[in-house]
Amino acid sequence: MASLLATGPQAFAGAVELAVSSRSLLLGRSTHAQIIKSLYPPPVPSFLSNHLINMYAKLDLPSPAFLLLSLDPSPSVVSFTALISGAAQNNRPLLALNLFPLLLRSSLRPNDFTLPSLLKAAASLRCPSTALQLHAFSLKSGLISDAFVISAAVNMYHKTGLLSHARHLFDEMPRKTIVAWNAVMTNAVLDGFPEAAVSAFIRLRSAAENPNEVSFCAFLNACASLEYFWLGSQLHSFIIRFGFDTNVSVGNALVDFYGKCACVAEARQVFDSLSTKNDVSWCSIIVVHAQNAEEEEAFHLYLATRAKGFIPTDFMLSSILTTCSGLSGLNLGLSLHAVAVRSCIDGNIFVGSALVDMYGKCGSIEEAEQVFDGMSERNLVTWNAMLSGYAAQGNASVALRVFDEMRRGGGVEPNYVTLVSLMSACARGGRLKEGMELFEKMEERYGIKPRNELYACVVDLLGRAGMEEKAYEIIRKMPMKPSVSVWGALLNACRIHGKEKLGRIAAEELFELDPHDSGNHVLLSNIFASAGRWEESISVRKEMKDVGIKKEPGCSWITWKNEIHVFQAKDTRHERNAEIQCCWRILLLADLRRRMAAAGYTPDTRFALYELEDEEKESEVYQHSEKLALAFGLLCIPQGMAIRINKNLRVCGDCHEAIKFVSGIVGREIIVRDNVRFHRFRDCRCSCGDYW
Template sequence: MRHLCFEPKRFPATYEPWISRDHRSIILLLLQSCSSKQQLAQIHARMIRTRLVQDTFAVSRIIALLTSPSALFSTVYARRVFDQIPHPNLFMWNSMIRGYTHHRAPRDALSTFKLLLACGGSSPDTYTYAATARACAQLNNLPTGSAVHGLVMKCGFDSDMFVTSGIISFYNGCGKVDVARQMFDEMPHKDVVSWTSMISGYLQLNQLDEGFRLFDEMRKVGVEPNKVTVMSLLSACGQSRALERGRRLHSRILEHGWESDLAVGNSVVSMYAKCGDTINAMDAFEKMPARNTATWNALMGGFVRSGHCREALSVFQEMTCSYTRPDEITMATALSACAQLGDLQQGKLVHAFIEEEDKMITCDVFLGNSLINMYAKSGDLAEAEAIFHKMLVRDVFSWTALISGYVQGNCYKKALSHFEEMRLSRVKANEVTLVSLLSACSQLGALDWGRRIHAYIEENEVRKDACLQNALVDMYAKCGCIDIALQIFHEMRCKDAHTWNAMIGGLAANGRGREAIGLFDQMHELRDVRPDGVTLMAVIGACGHSGLVKEGLAYFNLMARSYGIVPGVEHYGCLVDLLGRAGFIEEAIDLIEKMPMTANNLIWGSLLAACRIHGKMELAERAARNLMKLAPNDEGAHVLVSNVYAEARRWDDVGQVRSLMGCKGIAKSPGCSTIEVDGVVHEFVAGDRSIRQNEFACLVLDSLVLQTKLIAGGSCGYT
């Protein structure tokens, strides 16, 4: 049959005579050897002309080719062919459902399954239910998946190992690992796929101990793991930074001789890199007999995830000098490394590389978002916004990267205005977007905006994870609505250290120090979450605001003994502030002298403020000298020293400080305040009369100042 061979992109001129002899056999042979969509389209056209499209088997081969994970894959083309068939057979239905699951289109797969049930021409078999279960797993739709499970049991397929493995994957994907485990334990026969599905379920919920326990049990009963099992466990070790378990798993890989497999080797490299073990990551990388782009990406991505961003950029430089071509994932990883480092110069070089290689690297939405994120986190918000506006398509990650950048750059009003634009663009915000926006509200004290965002969360049924709930607690606490913050706090089922810290700190800042201390005691008694350094800072600060000196000292002394926390300079700073507020200035000085580290400018500034309050001018001068020495160019330090001298009416010293500021080119920043009215945040800067809306406010303020002066002087009876 050598005369049947043809060139990849066109049929030979001798095609017509073949059809007249036995066109069905020839078409089937051509379908068997088809390797491109152009060839398939030509074969399909010939089938239409010769009415072979009425042949069920021949048409089913076209659908199978279009729905298989190959170069011919096209569910759109397959659906057009499928819809023209008056009575599809079960093989065609299964091909369509399977194709949609391969294409990660679970809704289309489920709608096709429902259409199959409605038509009633064919009854689903094990392949149908297995593919449908995978679609339910992709969608994480518990009601639909449970209904499919019910049909499986009704039709008697629940004993089929292939179908049951799919149902187990579905329940695991929905987080119902207990239901999945019950089904798994009841299976009469389990293959490696069943075991791997169950192990993956535990790993998805970060239950690493149970996953490895099942892995050991699997080997004891004589079922050998496959590459998917091992790669799932390696990935979990990397995510959880379980280095020792990862090393033991690597030893087993070496025993089985799997290290030469490229996918397994990439997983080993990624695991070591994510665990921060740069030596073993590079060693495994160097020993790989072959490398591809995914290998380099695994090493770079692991280094970025473990915080070794400089190493990741070094790997990127080495890759650009090798014969391996970087792809979009490579570039996004390199940009992420630059973003974490805040290295704008290196980020611009990576951006330039992308533009130079534009024929090989597609700057799609994914890469565009990475560029926005890099420029935003590196402080170049103008360039971040320029890239944002150049993008033809913007998704939630585009908006989030820009909004988060403005929040990190302290441009809170700009972040909120972009959220308004985002809503008008009908792009739904996610948890990360909303956490950033709530942080902006916290910093501005914009309660109306915070309430509006909270309402948006409820109306759009946004999943309230721990980070988002913590942000709500923090926002309400910082905006003075401490009771609402407490309500959200008490309604939370899972509280982490950030939750407790936000609530304890919020109570302290709102003058409810004793309640903050009580909450800390409750945290200690529950033992669900271990206090960290931030918790102790919050509780010592609460003691300081409440004048509870003995209690604050006791908590400080408990840090190392009860919680294993070595006090840092920030904790000593809280203690100095505690003593200073209570008037124990000499004790605060003594503490500073006995600290295991050198006091910073914040500690001396705190002491100086305490000396000013309690009139300790001699000690204030000592604190001022140390403060000026540590912060010679800090505006706030100079202003604080000047105010202390002014408080003591030592005007010559005030003049010297002001003169020193002039010589150093240090100018006092004008005072600035914000107020929110009807959801609009207004900003007022001292001395600024350039905004028309401020004119009336300024007239009122001038009038109030004049009345105050007259009343103080006793020359007028204004009330």
């Protein structure tokens, strides 16, 4: 400070500006104190007052900034502009706009720096009437001809939803600046019109305007939304030619673009070539791997960010939490929850919503409820995550209650995802009346038209009630072509209720839509086998062989002590196979089998190979992968802890019955996640109600 005293007001002004650029409040306050104490009697001269007002406003301290403004006997437009600009930049739009009439009452006129900040504040408020008034003032004052003012006005009209005004204003610009072009492109992407952004970029180049990093990012975002791979990859070449390939923002946009086009290798190549990587870079590549079913690699990248010293952000944690459900990694999710708490971002709405979603998809509905109930703020994503968790468990009554709470107390209107989750919960919970009422009145009540996912839920709902013919009639009247999920729901209902004729119709449709899916052939074969129509069952299996379709082998896995243990039917490769086979099957399983038989369980040999004799069939069903995984769980996981098993295929009927009996006999909670849903076994009952 001694040097500042020696050099005078310019040095003080420089110190204040340094405080702004470094965002150092300590330096700013110290400089202000020295100005008052050592150099000048109050009031502070306007020259330094403007610098101090700008500093406090930019550092989001409007009270001292406003106090300095009020102490200035002759405030200038620069003083007001500094405070208005700081308020607009720090998301205080009301304060910025309230200062405008004060400026006018001080007999001052706004300049070409004041109006862009006011227009930005109006855009943040999304208030069309304010936007129109500011535009009118810009016209009357003659400032609308300024390039920065008109560009800010175009952006404001986009943000406030007055798209026609934005187009007219943009078209009337005598010379369109890159700022205006960027406003048009960026807002087109945000408003859900990516084609307009692509068109604007082409017009920009036709006008011989050179794009900048904002232009490239907007164009890449548009290509990512439209999945225009070739167009985006051509722009990549253009970016390299213009020398923007080293720009971190453009690099991040390229990573995101390639990821959304399912080009993981290209995204990784761009990421690896970035000389500078920021938080967004790491989050983008994590999301790329997570969205393209490479959850393990996504998690490894997250660990790499921590090793490099990056502090977890809300976006990073919410992104990596999505990988836990794909990995069925409840333990990973718990550790990430702990990281969120330690980083003090567990209260963030995006992290909270991701935690609810993670716990729901990992089958831990109680933990999802605990996070959900503890959130001070909830958005539509949060409510949808909670409803999805209940749907996966088939808990229709609670899902309907939460939906009612969302509409009445949450102040949130449902979207298509909400209704799919709710219909799925009704279907899995057997709530025929509520589900059909929701389906029939959704367009009238919520303005949402059903699509394939909702029709699949309705077919599943009717199928559970044994109303396959009615479900088939609804399918025939669908306004769009039925998808695999719709016909699959009907085929499964026919399997449960033994409707061979209708099952054949559904299967034929599925064979045409997805000819290489072995599951549909197996389902149809099982329908015939259950009805004792062995020749037709064998014929379906033969068709599979003739066209080269191979049934995916059943595989189950269980996590214990941070290791994933994988089992296949009749698998002997596990390192503890001897213990599982000898200790559990010979001793424990023999005892369990006696107790299960006493409780009423008999092996359902319909799910074994039909060529085998009865005694061999019984042996077959005891060697299914989920039973081997359960054996390992009973051996290793202590009493009191839930046993969590994952399977790549639908759990078979015999395994389902066996696990039900085991859960009651050994007094354990067993959670099995197959490729259809969660099965939560407790006290000889399953959450699916024996329909899946």
